[in-house]
Amino acid sequence: MSHYDFIIIGAGVAGSAATYHLAKEHRVLLLEQFEFQHVRGSSHGDSRIFRHAYEDIRYVKLAVAADEAWRELERLVDDKLLYRTGGIDIGHEDDPALANIEKALQDQDCPFETFTPNRLAQPFPAFELKRHHRALYQADAGILAATRCLGAMQRLAVSRGATLLEREEVTDIDLDAPVEVKTQAGRYTAEGLIVTAGPWLKGLLKDLELPLSVERQQVLYLEVEDGPIFGANRFPIFIYRHENRAEVYGFPRFEHPTAIKVADHANGTEIDLEQRHFDLDSNKALETTRLVQEILPKVTSKRVRFQTCLYTKTPDNHFILGRHPLHPNVVIGGGFSGHGFKFGPILGEILAELARQGRSRHDLSLFEPNRFVAGRVDR
Numbered sequence: 266m267s268h269y270d271f272i273i274i275g276a277g278v279a280g281s282a283a284t285y286h287l288a289k290e291h292r293v294l295l296l297e298q299f300e301f302q303h304v305r306g307s308s309h310g311d312s313r314i315f316r317h318a319y320e321d322i323r324y325v326k327l328a329v330a331a332d333e334a335w336r337e338l339e340r341l342v343d344d345k346l347l348y349r350t351g352g353i354d355i356g357h358e359d360d361p362a363l364a365n366i367e368k369a370l371q372d373q374d375c376p377f378e379t380f381t382p383n384r385l386a387q388p389f390p391a392f393e394l395k396r397h398h399r400a401l402y403q404a405d406a407g408i409l410a411a412t413r414c415l416g417a418m419q420r421l422a423v424s425r426g427a428t429l430l431e432r433e434e435v436t437d438i439d440l441d442a443p444v445e446v447k448t449q450a451g452r453y454t455a456e457g458l459i460v461t462a463g464p465w466l467k468g469l470l471k472d473l474e475l476p477l478s479v480e481r482q483q484v485l486y487l488e489v490e491d492g493p494i495f496g497a498n499r500f501p502i503f504i505y506r507h508e509n510r511a512e513v514y515g516f517p518r519f520e521h522p523t524a525i526k527v528a529d530h531a532n533g534t535e536i537d538l539e540q541r542h543f544d545l546d547s548n549k550a551l552e553t554t555r556l557v558q559e560i561l562p563k564v565t566s567k568r569v570r571f572q573t574c575l576y577t578k579t580p581d582n583h584f585i586l587g588r589h590p591l592h593p594n595v596v597i598g599g600g601f602s603g604h605g606f607k608f609g610p611i612l613g614e615i616l617a618e619l620a621r622q623g624r625s626r627h628d629l630s631l632f633e634p635n636r637f638v639a640g641r642v643d644r
């Protein structure tokens with residue numbers, strides 16, 4: 266039986282990031298149930314939005330830290346991972362979310378511009394907003410090449426001496442220190458454990474009864490007319506906050522030469538992991554396409570491909586980052602509620618700090634696991 270300083274369960278963005286951080290000074294084992302960079306979890310695909318624009322200052326601060334951390338990772342692996350296209354948040358002119366974002370960005374000295382519908386069409390001609398819309402533009406936003414980001418983190422972890430094992434599903438854990446983890450292939454012990462199992466987190470830490478739900482999401486690649494105006498130099502990533510709860514987002518032509526990737530953040534389907542399928546939900550696809558076309562009339566209804574992916578959601582949509590309430594040597598990272606990828610390297614830093622010394626230099630007041638389990642577990 267091999268012994269490590271830390272074992273990490275799950276090689277998505279959170280677990281991979283924690284591994285390369287800890288591997289700098291410790292003996293680390295990362296266990297992944299499927300093959301590395303598989304498509305059954307949440308971190309696959311070729312693009313994720315990076316932005317500072319959040320309503321809560323704590324996320325803006327974290328995003329600013331993540332910005333620097335992505336640059337550092339790019340330097341360490343000598344690869345480009347973040348493509349700055351700029352980003353626009355679009356909504357009703359009275360939408361309080363836009364006002365809150367504006368305030369939070371101002372507070373953190375993050376540069377942005379606001380646009381009326383007519384003015385936005387000058388730099389970004391693909392957009393045709395309604396008269397009641399307002400847009401907030403941030404030049405620092407962009408696209409993370411997600412699968413390459415994951416590959417970069419995992420390569421860095423290996424070059425720092427970590428052991429990464431794929432196709433090793435963790436089937437049993439003894440959380441008492443030192444922890445013991447069983448897979449079909451073997452047994453491993455460690456001083457500390459980090460559980461970053463994404464949609465499988467609730468099942469692995471059953472006793473905590475974490476209130477996590479898993480949602481199936483689908484992303485569509487829709488062909489565009491007038492290709493040049495959808496290029497990354499003239500078309501930023503966008504989030505369209507529709508009055509009736511939908512939150513459609515999209516990317517420039519980046520992964521596909523003639524199509525843009527779009528999805529509806531608020532229109533997932535809650536699923537049971539055992540029943541998961543990879544087929545298209547045509548009704549939802551039609552609805553997403555219709556919403557995108559409201560502000561982007563040159564996006565056609567022709568779908569060139571689609572992909573499915575999972576969100577693991579908490580009731581308040583804030584992350585879970587903290588120590589296990591009963592086992593201080595176990596750290597939990599999950600419930601990223603469909604917006605965790607952009608923080609990847611910082612999530613890794615936080616998880617590593619929590620595993621090593623039980624606290625982080627970052628403000629984790631939104632993310633305490635105890636907000637869900639306090640009162641239910643004996644301490």
Ligand SMILES: Cc1cc2nc3c(=O)[nH]c(=O)nc-3n(C[C@H](O)[C@H](O)[C@H](O)COP(=O)(O)OP(=O)(O)OC[C@H]3O[C@@H](n4cnc5c(N)ncnc54)[C@H](O)[C@@H]3O)c2cc1C
Nearest residue numbers: 275277278279298306307308314435463574601605606607
């Ligand atoms: C369609 C889509 C679009 C998104 N867009 C954005 C975006 O634009 N910007 C953004 O910031 N975020 C975005 N997100 C959210 C972001 O991708 C996720 O928050 C993030 O990838 C979650 O990572 P994770 O490491 O927690 O989970 P995962 O990537 O699911 O990783 C968990 C891993 O644990 C492994 N595992 C589970 N159980 C076991 C076990 N028993 N033994 C061994 N291994 C195990 C799994 O196989 C999996 O590989 C999006 C998500 C989706 C689905």
